Amino acid sequence: MKVLGIETSCDETAAAVVEDGVSILSNQIASQVEIHARYGGIVPEVASRQHILAIIPIVQQAMAEAGVSLDSMDGIAVTTGPGLAGSLLVGVNVAKAIALAHGLPITGVNHLEGHIYANWLGNDTPRFPVVCLIVSGGHSDLVLMKGHGDYVVLGRTRDDAAGEAFDKAARILGLGYPGGPAIEQAARNGTASIKLPRAWLKGSSDFSFSGVKTALLRLVEGGGISNGADAAASFQEAVIDVLVTKTVAAAKEHRVKQILLAGGVASNRFLRHWLVENSPIPVLVPEPVLCTDNAAMIAACGYYRFQAGKVDGLDLDVVPSLKLT
Ligand code: KG4
Ligand code: ZN
Numbered sequence: 001m002k003v004l005g006i007e008t009s010c011d012e013t014a015a016a017v018v019e020d021g022v023s024i025l026s027n028q029i030a031s032q033v034e035i036h037a038r039y040g041g042i043v044p045e046v047a048s049r050q051h052i053l054a055i056i057p058i059v060q061q062a063m064a065e066a067g068v069s070l071d072s073m074d075g076i077a078v079t080t081g082p083g084l085a086g087s088l089l090v091g092v093n094v095a096k097a098i099a100l101a102h103g104l105p106i107t108g109v110n111h112l113e114g115h116i117y118a119n120w121l122g123n124d125t126p127r128f129p130v131v132c133l134i135v136s137g138g139h140s141d142l143v144l145m146k147g148h149g150d151y152v153v154l155g156r157t158r159d160d161a162a163g164e165a166f167d168k169a170a171r172i173l174g175l176g177y178p179g180g181p182a183i184e185q186a187a188r189n190g191t192a193s194i195k196l197p198r199a200w201l202k203g204s205s206d207f208s209f210s211g212v213k214t215a216l217l218r219l220v221e222g223g224g225i226s227n228g229a230d231a232a233a234s235f236q237e238a239v240i241d242v243l244v245t246k247t248v249a250a251a252k253e254h255r256v257k258q259i260l261l262a263g264g265v266a267s268n269r270f271l272r273h274w275l276v277e278n279s280p281i282p283v284l285v286p287e288p289v290l291c292t293d294n295a296a297m298i299a300a301c302g303y304y305r306f307q308a309g310k311v312d313g314l315d316l317d318v319v320p321s322l323k324l325t
Contacts, residue, residue, distance in 0.1 A: 005299025008091030009083025013054035014295035015062035021303030026065035048086035077302020080108035081322030088318035115262040117301035118286035136263035137163035155205025165209035190229025192237035
């Protein structure tokens with residue numbers, strides 16, 4: 001079964017063709033990052049307009065790369081939320097138009113569910129039950145998954161998401177946007193020698209990253225940082241220490257077979273390495289390009305939704321604040 005995936009929830013316009021939920025035939029992404037970098041963050045109105053310009057060419061490129069036509073597709077999967085309403089609408093409406101014109105079934109995909117399914121696009125197929133850590137610009141969720149489409153959210157952030165914390169810390173340190181890759185890059189030349197707080201929230205699988213961000217801000221404002229690389233390395237380690245420790249604890253508690261990583265922050269090499277090193281339970285991590293926003297993960301998730309008979313009508317709508325459960 002060939003599924004066309006479409007993703008426009010934030011600042012990447014993406015289309016991909018995935019066969020049977022596992023084989024990527026094409027994966028095209030038009031990033032708006034350079035446009036939003038001028039403003040130091042995503043401007044929703046600008047994002048919607050860019051999606052409108054990019055969506056048709058990117059779908060055509062995905063078809064060309066896969067060497068297939070829209071008529072040979074078996075279904076369309078499109079992100080319906082969470083995300084920016086104006087951005088989501090572009091993808092959903094284009095998906096509905098293609099579905100109508102080519103007589104294809106359509107299924108709406110939760111963007112977070114999509115991130116999890118990036119783990120099905122690798123060489124090893126995940127074995128249930130799993131605990132998945134989804135760390136992106138808007139979310140830090142720990143999820144127990146016992147089967148396809150079966151999610152129990154064990155914990156989530158009480159304030160800033162992990163990616164959001166990286167973006168804010170990079171702004172504090174004058175490292176630019178997007179902050180995650182900038183902090184990772186800067187941290188390579190530093191050591192984690194600055195003491196920063198960790199919010200363990202004992203007895204809970206929730207996260208909190210606003211304290212470590214504020215501690216960094218106070219240090220910078222007080223002139224207590226002489227080496228930006230050390231500050232970046234210390235911040236990165238403080239966030240990742242908590243993410244890894246709490247993920248491994250949840251995985252042990254629920255006796256899962258595997259731990260999955262997902263979301264833009266999962267492309268961080270330090271996080272990938274530290275989790276693998278510190279987990280007695282096998283860890284699966286998607287390729288970096290499949291961790292940040294893409295449409296292959298949406299198509300992979302869509303495949304399993306189609307398998308479960310989850311087909312939507314042409315009244316499919318966006319849900320900007322969509323939750324996982
Ligand atoms: O999943 P994603 O591409 O978009 C959302 O769904 O939010 O995640 C974007 C987030 C941004 O906050 C970005 O700074 C962060 O992921 N990120 C990273 C890295 N690459 C992207 N954070 C830490 N280290 C990275 N290498
Ligand atoms: Zn995302």
